[in-house]
Amino acid sequence: MSVISNMSRRDFLGATGVVAAGLGLAGCGSSSSSDSGTSGATIKVGLMGPYSGDVAQYGLACRHGAELYVKQLNDAGGINSKQIELDEQDEKGDATEAVNVYNKLVEDGVTAIIGDVTSTPTIAVAQASVTDNMPLVTPSATAKDVVSYGSNVFRACYTDPEQGRLMADFAAEQGYKTVGCIFNSGGDYEVGVKDAFVKEATSKGLTILDPQGYASGAVDFNAQLTTIISGKPDAIMSPNYYQDDGKIVTQARQLGYTGVFLGADGWANIVGGDEEYASAADLEGCFYDSSFSAASTDDSVKKFISDYNAEFGEAPSNFCALGYDAAMILCNGITAAESAGSKAGTDEYKQAIIDAIASGSVNGVTGAISYNGTGDPVKSTLVITFKNGAEQVYKTIQG
Numbered sequence: 001m002s003v004i005s006n007m008s009r010r011d012f013l014g015a016t017g018v019v020a021a022g023l024g025l026a027g028c029g030s031s032s033s034s035d036s037g038t039s040g041a042t043i044k045v046g047l048m049g050p051y052s053g054d055v056a057q058y059g060l061a062c063r064h065g066a067e068l069y070v071k072q073l074n075d076a077g078g079i080n081s082k083q084i085e086l087d088e089q090d091e092k093g094d095a096t097e098a099v100n101v102y103n104k105l106v107e108d109g110v111t112a113i114i115g116d117v118t119s120t121p122t123i124a125v126a127q128a129s130v131t132d133n134m135p136l137v138t139p140s141a142t143a144k145d146v147v148s149y150g151s152n153v154f155r156a157c158y159t160d161p162e163q164g165r166l167m168a169d170f171a172a173e174q175g176y177k178t179v180g181c182i183f184n185s186g187g188d189y190e191v192g193v194k195d196a197f198v199k200e201a202t203s204k205g206l207t208i209l210d211p212q213g214y215a216s217g218a219v220d221f222n223a224q225l226t227t228i229i230s231g232k233p234d235a236i237m238s239p240n241y242y243q244d245d246g247k248i249v250t251q252a253r254q255l256g257y258t259g260v261f262l263g264a265d266g267w268a269n270i271v272g273g274d275e276e277y278a279s280a281a282d283l284e285g286c287f288y289d290s291s292f293s294a295a296s297t298d299d300s301v302k303k304f305i306s307d308y309n310a311e312f313g314e315a316p317s318n319f320c321a322l323g324y325d326a327a328m329i330l331c332n333g334i335t336a337a338e339s340a341g342s343k344a345g346t347d348e349y350k351q352a353i354i355d356a357i358a359s360g361s362v363n364g365v366t367g368a369i370s371y372n373g374t375g376d377p378v379k380s381t382l383v384i385t386f387k388n389g390a391e392q393v394y395k396t397i398q399g
Contacts (some may be wrong), residue, residue, distance in 0.1 A: 042082055043079060045070075045113070046086075046108070046112070047063060047088045048091055048114070049116055050117060052093075053092040055093040055118055058140065058319050059093070062117050062320070062326070066086075068307060068311055068312075068324055069323075071311070073327075084334075087108050087110055089101040091121055093118065095121045098122075099125060102125045102129065110134075112137075112353055113137075113330075114330055117139065117141065119143035119188060122141035122143075123141070129153065130149050133347065133351065135154075135330065135350055135354050136152055137154045137326045137330045137357070139319065140157050141155060142160045142192070142265075144192070146375075151354060152354050154357055155376065156291075157322055159192075160188075160192030161195075163193050163289055164195065164196025164264070167197055167264065169204065170289075171204075171237075172206060175234075176260070178206070178207045178232065179201060179207070179208055180212070180231060180236040181198065181211040181237040181238075182211070182224050182236060182248055184213070184240050184241075184244060185213030185214060185215065187241075190240050197237055197239065209233055212227055221252075222255065225257070229256070235261065238261055238262065240266055242267055242270040242277050245263055246270055246276075249283060249286070250278050261283075261286040262286070264288060267288035268317055268318035269317045269318070271386070280386070280389030285386065287383055287394060288383075289381050289383055290381075290382050291367070291381065291382065292316075292317075292321035292322070293393050295392050296382070321365045325364035325365060325369060332362050333352075334353055336353070358371050359371075366379065367380040367399075379399045380397060
């Protein structure tokens with residue numbers, strides 16, 4: 001997920017059995033850099049993200065998912081009889097602060113990091129981490145460049161261009177001939193998905209109406225939608241975040257558009273939370289892609305949902321699931337480093353984590369995840385639809 005501006009969402013501040021709840025978190029069990037990643041029977045891992053500010057809802061979701069995985073791992077005995085100790089730091093959604101947080105985690109002696117969350121801060125941290133060869137797994141930073149700076153950086157999510165291509169291919173498979181597009185012209189995520197969608201859809205022979213941009217923070221989309229609807233599209237691609245998409249769908253229906261809307265993973269939880277961003281009737285038959293859906297019938301997903309609800313008192317979102325899987329990926333690498341007998345905090349130990357992630361695989365709640373020469377995962381993608389007011393998995397596209 002890329003940087004987002006001025007978003008509100010249901011609060012993810014549930015109490016947690018791993019650390020005290022709250023927006024501004026001091027490091028959980030922070031200690032000096034002399035610990036070099038271990039302290040007695042613990043292995044210190046950094047967990048960073050925006051836990052306050054405009055994009056806190058995403059950071060908190062990823063944080064809670066990671067906390068749940070680490071709690072379960074520790075309850076099962078940890079790694080090599082050592083407990084994972086999370087050093088949690090809030091970067092407030094700011095790239096400069098994210099680098100400061102990264103440096104703090106290095107000083108604290110972490111041996112690897114889960115984070116960052118949004119793309120611009122994650123890119124800044126990825127650049128800073130290369131010199132240290134610090135193992136880094138981001139749950140949700142989708143910008144293409146995130147993993148390009150060093151072999152130490154991995155992500156649990158797929159990229160903006162992948163989502164755009166996937167939904168363009170899906171549009172072609174559905175037989176749509178003419179497609180409109182409305183997007184936040186000030187958002188890296190929205191522009192990235194839109195550009196890839198338009199390029200791929202055009203190559204598939206679809207007619208793309210002139211894409212209609214809008215400014216960040218806009219709430220009235222009638223002008224853009226009127227232009228799009230006049231072109232009689234079979235579908236409208238709206239690759240934005242759910243607050244905007246809910247308004248866009250509602251306003252399009254009010255203007256008389258009855259066709260399909262398409263979206264990307266920013267649509268996740270447009271229904272099912274404390275707020276409904278569009279009505280069930282207006283969303284009926286629309287589609288978006290996502291790593292995770294609570295509607296999945298997979299046993300591991302159902303268990304994750306049950307465990308998450310028991311821990312935090314609410315249903316998990318896509319970002320919670322990605323945080324859980326990012327922690328799993330990183331801890332899988334740490335397990336290999338411990339098995340190899342390397343000393344935590346050394347260059348050998350960090351490289352062992354990186355090598356294990358790059359060559360290994362995990363069965364996460366967002367699907368089987370492996371890596372094939374880059375920090376981008378090979379994984380399946382879900383296409384989600386809406387029926388009778390609820391999400392359903394329409395199809396699974398294998399990675």
